[in-house]
Amino acid sequence: MSGWEATLGGWTRVRYLLHVAAVAPAQRDAALVEAAAYMQAHLWDGDKLRSVRCEAGMPTEAAWDAWLATTAAHVREEQERLLAELAASQHTPERARRIHYLLGAHFRRRGAFRAALEHYESAREYGITNEHALASYVGLLQTAHDMGDAERVLLCYEQAHTILRALERSRTTEGWQLVRDVAGLPDASYEDMAARLAAWRLVAQWTLCRDALPEPLLSAHSDAYADLIGPAQGAWYAVLWALCVHPPAVQRARAVQVLQDASFRQYTDVARAPRDVLSTYLVSDWPSCIALVRDAHASVWRCDPAIGVHRADALLHTLLTRLLECHVQAYACVPLASLSRLFGDSVPRILLDLIRSGAVPARIDWARQVLEKEDEHVVDVRPSDMSALRARLTVLQRLSLATSSKSSSMSSTDPST
Numbered sequence: 150m151s152g153w154e155a156t157l158g159g160w161t162r163v164r165y166l167l168h169v170a171a172v173a174p175a176q177r178d179a180a181l182v183e184a185a186a187y188m189q190a191h192l193w194d195g196d197k198l199r200s201v202r203c204e205a206g207m208p209t210e211a212a213w214d215a216w217l218a219t220t221a222a223h224v225r226e227e228q229e230r231l232l233a234e235l236a237a238s239q240h241t242p243e244r245a246r247r248i249h250y251l252l253g254a255h256f257r258r259r260g261a262f263r264a265a266l267e268h269y270e271s272a273r274e275y276g277i278t279n280e281h282a283l284a285s286y287v288g289l290l291q292t293a294h295d296m297g298d299a300e301r302v303l304l305c306y307e308q309a310h311t312i313l314r315a316l317e318r319s320r321t322t323e324g325w326q327l328v329r330d331v332a333g334l335p336d337a338s339y340e341d342m343a344a345r346l347a348a349w350r351l352v353a354q355w356t357l358c359r360d361a362l363p364e365p366l367l368s369a370h371s372d373a374y375a376d377l378i379g380p381a382q383g384a385w386y387a388v389l390w391a392l393c394v395h396p397p398a399v400q401r402a403r404a405v406q407v408l409q410d411a412s413f414r415q416y417t418d419v420a421r422a423p424r425d426v427l428s429t430y431l432v433s434d435w436p437s438c439i440a441l442v443r444d445a446h447a448s449v450w451r452c453d454p455a456i457g458v459h460r461a462d463a464l465l466h467t468l469l470t471r472l473l474e475c476h477v478q479a480y481a482c483v484p485l486a487s488l489s490r491l492f493g494d495s496v497p498r499i500l501l502d503l504i505r506s507g508a509v510p511a512r513i514d515w516a517r518q519v520l521e522k523e524d525e526h527v528v529d530v531r532p533s534d535m536s537a538l539r540a541r542l543t544v545l546q547r548l549s550l551a552t553s554s555k556s557s558s559m560s561s562t563d564p565s566t
Contacts, residue, residue, distance in 0.1 A: 242275045
């Protein structure tokens with residue numbers, strides 16, 4: 150597998166592994182077995198685990214049956230205990246709120262996300278401070294992220310971020326510890342919590358974006374969200390943001406900005422491919438750059454659930470288009486064959502799109518099979534369709550007036566009148 154899943158945790162890890170199993174046949178069995186092992190060790194969704202084990206072809210064993218029965222009994226007893234405590238706490242808001250947090254975490258671990266959302270919402274209704282409200286939104290964000298509801302994540306983020314800013318200079322020790330506990334970060338600083346909120350938002354933005362890509366999250370507090378976004382995953386997001394942009398001047402500026410970022414360099418100390426893509430791009434080492442991009446498309450982007458297979462393919466096309474646009478700037482005339490060797494068989498179609506959009510002022514000489522730049526000093530004075538139509542109407546009007554004037558003149562000089 151790509152390697153960046155090593156830091157992922159909870160349902161984020163399971164979702165990643167199941168996505169890999171679905172899109173990468175060579176890694177299917179290993180991903181399913183790892184997903185099953187992780188679920189059995191950390192989560193309580195027996196039905197989902199049974200389905201994954203069945204898909205992986207794992208045998209039914211006595212130890213497995215015993216674990217399933219024991220876990221189901223424990224989960225049932227825990228739920229009954231918490232619900233009984235909640236019923237006894239209806240007149241004690243502080244206690245009821247805390248039990249709702251516990252029930253939210255309980256149902257989220259079981260994969261019962263709708264029930265988890267309801268309890269975090271109920272906890273928010275019992276809240277009386279900003280810390281209480283933020284803790285509830287943190288639970289809602291984690292649950293919405295786990296269930297893949299990107300729209301809900303973005304809605305909750307706006308509320309949570311507003312509350313967090315209000316707490317920047319005034320927060321109680323007890324209230325802040327509650328926020329930490331719900332987030333699963335017992336020692337989190339204010340900056341850690343801000344980074345975690347931003348990570349939830351970034352994954353949701355990547356899930357929903359179509360044209361403009363979200364700005365990367367390059368933070369010194371990456372440990373606060375390593376279970377949501379792996380280091381290499383965050384680095385690739387930064388590379389795509391930098392290079393899938395127009396015009397080339399902006400592309401180059403972003404590449405330099407990302408490459409000089411200390412967090413990006415830290416992310417890529419071990420897995421260097423994202424850094425190498427930007428480095429080879431900046432020195433115009435196109436063969437190396439494109440080879441790295443194609444490898445990342447196959448082994449990383451397609452395996453990222455937030456990107457998905459179809460958008461990974463679209464991103465590859467966009468990136469090759471932008472790199473081709475940058476590459477041809479250096480030439481007045483370049484053979485199509487050499488471009489195709491670098492960028493692939495789709496080069497003619499990409500070039501036509503770039504020419505039509507005005508991004509590349511050039512023409513293709515199909516007879517000679519070359520791309521030729523237009524003379525920058527020649528002003529294009531070809532009229533548009535509308536201006537040509539207006540000019541034609543003006544000529545017709547003048548001809549009509551001239552004919553009318555001539556007829557009037559002939560009438561006035563006719564002796565018979």
